[in-house]
Structures are given as C-alpha cells and as structure tokens.
C-alpha cells in the first residue's frame with residue numbers, strides 16, 4: 143500500500159516546482175488584475191475623476207513616485223500646472239493647488255486638516271517631534287511651550303549669539319587661503335554659521351563647524367534621516383510594501399539613527415545639568431514646561447527638529463540671495479550700497495539697525511520666491527466632508543497641498559516669474575508688478591503649524607548677509623556663470639550644490 147502512494151524525491155520536487163509555478167502565476171495574474179482594475183476605477187469612477195491632470199497620474203502613483211525617487215518633483219509639477227491650471231490631480235488621491243486662497247483653505251482650516259504621517263522621522267524610542275505630531279491638541283500644547291523661546295524678548299536676548307557667530311564667520315572667511323581664487327563655497331560657510339547658531343541656541347554649545355570648517359557628523363546623520371524618510375514615503379503609496387521595507391531596513395540605518403539619538407540625549411542632558419541661565423531655547427522650554435506638557439523625550443525630539451529646521455532653511459536662503467544678487471549686478475550694487483551707506487562699522491550691524499533696511503528685505507524675499515526652502519507640497523489630509531479649496535469641493539480622504547516653488551514661479555501668480563526682481567516687494571514697486579498675486583507667497587506657511595522661527599530667521603539672515611557684504615567685495619566664480627544653481631534635486635529639502643564665489647576683503 144505504502145508504495146502506491148509514496149512519491150520519489152524527484153517526483154516530489156517536480157510537484158513542488160509545478161505548485162510554486164502555479165502560485166506565482168496566479169499571484170501575478172491577481173496582482174495585475176488588481177492594478178488594472180484599480181487604475182480603471184481611479185480614472186473613471188474615483189471621486190476625483192473630474193479633476194484635471196494626466197491620466198497616468200490619476201490611474202497609479204507611479205509617475206509621482208518616480209519624481210519622488212529621482213528628485214525632480216518640481217519641474218514635473220511646474221509642467222503640470224502650466225498645462226492644467228490652478229489644480230492638478232498628481233496622485234490618485236492627491237490634489238495640488240497653486241491658487242493663493244488655497245493657503246487659508248488648507249492650512250488655516252478649523253478644525254485643522256491633519257498632517258499625514260507619511261514618511262515621518264521618529265526617534266528610535268518612537269517619539270515624534272513637534273513638527274510631525276499628527277494630533278492637533280498635542281502639537282498645540284508643545285508649540286505653546288516652545289513658542290516662549292521665539293518671543294520678541296527672547297530674540298533680543300539671543301542677539302549676542304547671532305552676533306558671535308556672524309562675526310566668527312567674517313573672521314574665518316578672512317583667513318581662508320582660497321578666498322579669491324573662485325573655489326570658496328559660500329553655501330557651506332553659511333551652513334556652518336547657521337548650524338553653529340542653532341547648536342548654541344539648542345544645546346548651549348555650538349557644533350564648532352566654523353572652527354573646523356566641517357559639518358559635524360551628527361548633522362550629516364540627521365540629514366540622511368530626512369532623506370531616508372522622504373524616500374520611505376514612496377512605499378506608503380504601495381501599502382503592504384511600507385511595512386516590509388521598514389522591517390528590512392539595513393542594520394546600519396538603525397545604528398545611525400541610534401547614534402544620532404544618543405548624541406542628542408547627551409547634549410540635552412549636558413545643557414540641563416549645567417543649570418545655566420543663558421537665554422537659549424532650552425532655558426525657555428524648561429522654564430515654561432509643566433507636568434503633562436512636554437516629556438523629556440519630547441524635548442529631545444523637538445530639539446533635533448529645531449536644529450534641522452532652523453539651520454538648513456536659513457543657509458539655503460542666504461546662498462540663494464547671494465547667488466541671485468550676484469547674477470543681477472543692478473540688484474547687487476543697490477544692495478551693497480544700502481548696506482554700506484547704513485553702517486559705519488561691522489559692529490553697527492545690529493538686529494534693530496538691520497531691520498530698518500528695506501532693500502535687503504526685498505532681496506531675501508525674492509530669493510525665497512525664486513528658491514523656497516520647502517519647494518514641494520507638504521499636504522494635509524481632508525478628514526471630513528464639505529471642505530472647499532479654491533472654491534472647489536474636495537472629497538473626504540483626499541490629500542491637498544501647495545507646491546511652493548511651482549506656485550511662486552507660476553506666470554499665473556507673478557509677472558516675469560523666472561526673473562529675480564526684488565523691486566516687486568518694495569512699497570513703491572514698479573506698477574508692472576502690481577498684477578503679482580503676492581498672497582500666494584507664503585514661504586513660512588500659514589496657520590497653527592507655520593514656521594515658529596520666522597522672526598529669528600529674518601534677523602539672522604539679514605545680519606549675516608549684511609556683515610558679509612559690508613566686509614567683502616564679492617564676485618561669482620567662473621564656475622557659476624553657466625547653468626542655474628537653483629535648479630536642484632529635491633528630497634523634501636533642496637539638495638544644495640556648492641556656490642563658488644571670489645571674495646575680496648575690504649579695508
């Protein structure tokens with residue numbers, strides 16, 4: 143009897159291979175059928191079916207995901223909005239808007255439209271920083287505590303920190319051997335300055351980037367985390383993949399995250415143990431915290447966010463303001479004149495004094511328009527019926543957002559959108575620019591989750607730029623004369639490339 147029913151090992155293997163073949167074929171067929179059916183549903187039956195946009199992007203996340211991966215989201219959304227207008231369906235379930243009223247409709251809606259938890263960067267203990275907490279109540283509670291560190295009074299008491307690092311920048315630049323040969327990358331130096339300022343404001347101790355002329359490894363690690371988080375968002379568009387990919391992340395990614403987490407904890411420990419009364423962020427956070435406000439873990443996570451959000455953005459804008467001004471000699475000359483006529487010495491460049499200058503303000507504003515630091519959409523989730531954006535009813539379950547760079551460079555919002563014209567922001571602006579829809583320009587966003595560091599960013603950028611242009615004559619390096627420095631890949635943040643200049647010390 144046994145012999146009749148037993149299989150030889152070869153027979154068993156053959157049966158196994160045949161069965162595996164069938165399973166694979168059926169799985170592929172089922173997946174293909176699902177993909178085709180969902181594409182048909184998305185294009186012809188989905189609640190967004192009547193919104194304009196390319197059919198392929200309506201059918202599948204692939205075109206969007208491809209741009210996320212190759213960093214070319216900005217040119218893609220620019221092309222789409224140029225073709226389809228104020229609203230474009232960029233994903234089966236996401237709409238992109240470039241009309242100015244979208245800011246109020248999306249980002250100041252009450253109750254808040256939640257921030258999707260896509261690709262969020264958690265610390266290894268699972269705690270999220272204030273910037274990525276989805277729950278409005280928890281976010282609001284933490285933000286209220288942190289906001290004490292950004293009051294006008296706090297800012298004035300922090301001025302000496304801004305003075306210290308902007309002066310150090312000038313000293314260090316003066317001593318660079320390559321100052322005049324066109325190989326000095328001003329972008330890195332701006333970054334060193336803003337990292338040192340934020341290190342000092344958060345931890346009571348800088349990263350010594352200006353001293354060493356190098357990025358601290360912690361900074362590199364945190365930025366790698368941001369890019370990884372952005373790339374991980376790709377898999378959220380293919381739900382089962384997301385969990386699998388997170389589980390399969392290579393060991394070094396976890397080790398890197400753990401290392402940078404430990405570094406933050408140690409720095410925060412040290413700052414708290416110092417019991418110092420210096421007027422940095424930590425003093426205000428600790429003084430205004432209360433049981434149930436922010437846990438120690440919340441403080442760690444939010445400190446990392448503050449360094450990241452406060453350094454990269456200001457350095458990018460300083461670089462683009464320098465780049466665009468140098469590319470436009472008329473602008474550069476007017477800017478330099480304003481600064482050099484206003485100040486007799488570098489020491490006169492104070493927060494109060496620099497805040498009175500109008501042209502430097504317009505120069506930085508126009509740099510933020512040409513090259514915003516958050517170039518792509520940071521969407522919100524429509525979590526209820528009856529939401530309207532730009533006068534259009536948006537169904538529940540959809541994500542909506544504004545891609546800043548596309549909105550700021552759109553000819554439907556600005557006259558000569560690709561030209562760098564600070565004059566459009568002046569009170570006595572050229573009437574040609576009266577047509578600009580300035581309400582669309584919100585580089586710091588609006589609403590309860592807008593930039594908490596906006597005022598600090600403005601004074602820091604003006605002070606650093608004014609000191610550089612007061613102390614040096616600048617020229618673009620030959621290397622920068624062709625091409626467009628601002629045409630950069632984007633992985634949530636701009637992937638900045640070097641910006642080479644020649645600098646001649648004055649006096």
Ligand code: HEM
Nearest residue numbers: 272273451452455456459516520586587591593594595599
């Ligand atoms: C040119 C300079 C800056 C620009 C253009 C900028 C822009 C922005 C934008 C667009 C957001 C909203 C991001 C989102 O919702 O995902 C944001 C949030 C934030 N920014 Fe800034 N930022 C700048 C400088 C700073 C500085 C200097 C700091 C502080 C040191 C800072 C701290 C923050 C924080 C903590 C948040 C999160 C706020 C919250 O979730 O409540 N930023 N910023």
